Amino acid sequence: MKIDTNEMAKLEHATGTAPRVDLYSGIHKALRALMADILVAVGRMDPEDESEFDWVSSRVLQLADVCTSHLMHENEFVHGAMEACQPGSSGRIAHEHLEHGDAIARLKDAVQQMRASQGARRAGEALSLYRQLALFVAHNFEHMHTEETVHNQVLWAHYSDEELMALHARLVASLPPEENLFALRWMVPAMTPAERLQVLGDMQAHAPAPVFAAALDVVQPHLDLRGWGKLSRGLNLAPVAGLVEV
Ligand SMILES: [Fe+2]
Structure with a gap:
């Protein structure tokens, strides 16, 4: 089952003059909602409740995978388009994506470390993970803001809305159906x-x-x-x- 969510790319972004196709706005609303939800879940998690502990820690690992997939899509499709028309224009954010890869790996390590702990030590590991995740989310929020402002300016300067919609269609078509459904689940309620x-x-x-x-x-x-x-x-x-x- 393949979901055609090309309309996501048509979401208009008011620029003060004419609305343009915004590749980032919808999926970033999803990511902000997902990150905030999981951060709160970790913060209030009962480390003595094994079922809740397993569920919440698995959600952090899922977030790590979602973030990895997202930055790979941006690298391949969006940065590729930017570099084709304005070499070097994606350099700063591409470098941040490398840093994100390291941060994601550290997040997964922290989850495994927490899962291996017991008793009072587990509560300490959970608080440590909560703080680490909060900083990860904070940085990602700033990162996404730069993409939605600086990157969009480059894209809008060099590509028509039709070209951006075609780019978005290629990106969405590359995703498995379950990834598209997961994006819709978080994106639509956040819109x-x-x-x-x-x-x-x-x-x-x-x-x-x-x-x-x-x-x-x-x-x-x-x-x-x-x-x-x-x-x-x-x-x-x-x-x-x-x-x-x-
Ligand atoms: Fe990004």
Whole structure:
């Protein structure tokens, strides 16, 4: 099952003049939401609850893999396009991606170290991981801001919206379906109602019905009734009996 989320790339970014295709905005909203959610989960984790401990620590490892995959996609597709039109323009952020690779490895080591600990020592390891993850998230937030401002200026100066949408389509087509669904699960709830409707409206119009249904299934549990009501009305979905919008 392949999900066509090309509409993600059409999310408009107001520049003060004309809106442009923004390759970063949607997926970065997803990453900010995911990072914040996992950071809070680590901070309140009960290290004596084995089930919760296993779940939360596995989520940190999952975040590490998501971050690795994300920076590889940026390196290959976005930086490749930037270097083709303006050599050196991705250099600073590409260097930060190398540093991120090291930081991700240290994060995974910290999780393994915490998992190997017991009792009072485990609580100390968990607090240490929480602080390490907080710094990792803080740096990533600054990093993403630079990409959304400096990098977008380069992309917008050299590429048309049609070219950027084609680039985004190639990137999305390279991803396995489960990675696209995971991105939708975090991205859509983090978006404005108008952005949600744009992404899912495009899928409704162009993706196979089972793909669209799968996207709704992963998104709906993470929207409140007001948000779901706006989306379902915008998509002209049949109302569900018993659900009352607040
Ligand atoms: Fe990046």
